[in-house]
Amino acid sequence: MSKVIYDPALARIEDNGDHSSTFVIEPLHASYGHTLGNSLRRVLLNSIQGGALTAFRIQGATHEFTTVPGIKEDVVDIMLNLKGVNLVVHSDDPVELSLRKKGAGVVTAADIAPNAEVEVVNPEHVICTVDDPNTEVVLDLVAEAGRGYYTIEEASANRLHSDMIALDAMFSPVTRVRFKVDPTRVGQETNLEKLELTVETDGSLTPRDAFEQAAAILVNQYKALAGSTEVVSAPALGTQVAEEEDDLNTSIEDLGLSARTANALVNNDIHTVHDLVTLTEQDLRELKGFGSKALDEVKDKLAELEL
Numbered sequence: 001m002s003k004v005i006y007d008p009a010l011a012r013i014e015d016n017g018d019h020s021s022t023f024v025i026e027p028l029h030a031s032y033g034h035t036l037g038n039s040l041r042r043v044l045l046n047s048i049q050g051g052a053l054t055a056f057r058i059q060g061a062t063h064e065f066t067t068v069p070g071i072k073e074d075v076v077d078i079m080l081n082l083k084g085v086n087l088v089v090h091s092d093d094p095v096e097l098s099l100r101k102k103g104a105g106v107v108t109a110a111d112i113a114p115n116a117e118v119e120v121v122n123p124e125h126v127i128c129t130v131d132d133p134n135t136e137v138v139l140d141l142v143a144e145a146g147r148g149y150y151t152i153e154e155a156s157a158n159r160l161h162s163d164m165i166a167l168d169a170m171f172s173p174v175t176r177v178r179f180k181v182d183p184t185r186v187g188q189e190t191n192l193e194k195l196e197l198t199v200e201t202d203g204s205l206t207p208r209d210a211f212e213q214a215a216a217i218l219v220n221q222y223k224a225l226a227g228s229t230e231v232v233s234a235p236a237l238g239t240q241v242a243e244e245e246d247d248l249n250t251s252i253e254d255l256g257l258s259a260r261t262a263n264a265l266v267n268n269d270i271h272t273v274h275d276l277v278t279l280t281e282q283d284l285r286e287l288k289g290f291g292s293k294a295l296d297e298v299k300d301k302l303a304e305l306e307l
Helices: 032-046 075-082 152-157 207-226 239-248 259-267 273-277 281-285 292-304
Strands: 010-017 020-028 050-058 087-089 095-102 105-108 118-120 126-130 136-146 174-186 189-201
Touching: 020 032, 020 174, 020 207, 032 174, 032 189, 032 207, 050 075, 050 087, 075 126, 087 136, 126 136, 189 207, 259 292, 273 292, 281 292
Parallel strands: none
Antiparallel strands: 010 020, 020 189, 050 136, 087 118, 095 136, 105 126, 174 189
16 A cells, blocks of 8 residues: 555647547556546536627527528527637627628628637638528627636626627537546556546647646645645656666766776677666676776766666
């Protein structure tokens, strides 16, 4: 049984395609896989800031339960389509946007007039379809930044203009999070776990940025509760092993030995520290061209490396 709690390590990040990445965290203290997985998943889905449309006005419609002449979709369908527009909002205040398009054809998010405070992430997203070539679509929109779910009641109460139709909104740029926990081991430590967390976003934020934001939010929450109490943790298991492996792979030429000693080792097919430590003192004495001074120099260097 481990007497310490080791820090987790982000072993690797696997890109699964557009806007999806898997974060592999290992090794973890026993039972910490689900502890971290569940908490990260909840924060990722509910607490990462994003942008969304929260109200709109369409010329020719006074309420949502109606149709607009010349437009194929009714207002309810247009509402649903507007909720699918993915945005990055750089303002803390609501931002008013406009859309004007005349003539038959498909109206997409790309037709929203450019605004310095709002970026449209999915410009190909369809908002409505115009049947009549003489019809002009006129939309006034409100975009906001927020976290979590914005109810229709909140949107209605906070409308900039009373004649606008409110939209409920899911601000989170994270669309899906799933994780699995598997057992793992490091050396003699067998009661350890590995967490694989897959994060998918709508493209307004990278999975890595979302992951790091979620971890930072959790750190702030727990730090506020911990007060002045501190628990000493140990570096992630396997870190020391990795450092030792790096030392063993060091080339003889990089050890800083004298040229005569280094050449004597290389001439005897000893090219790395690993090759060197596998030899006994007697083996070194028997090397061709390797004297007592070279032996003392090598012993001092290995002692310096704690090998």
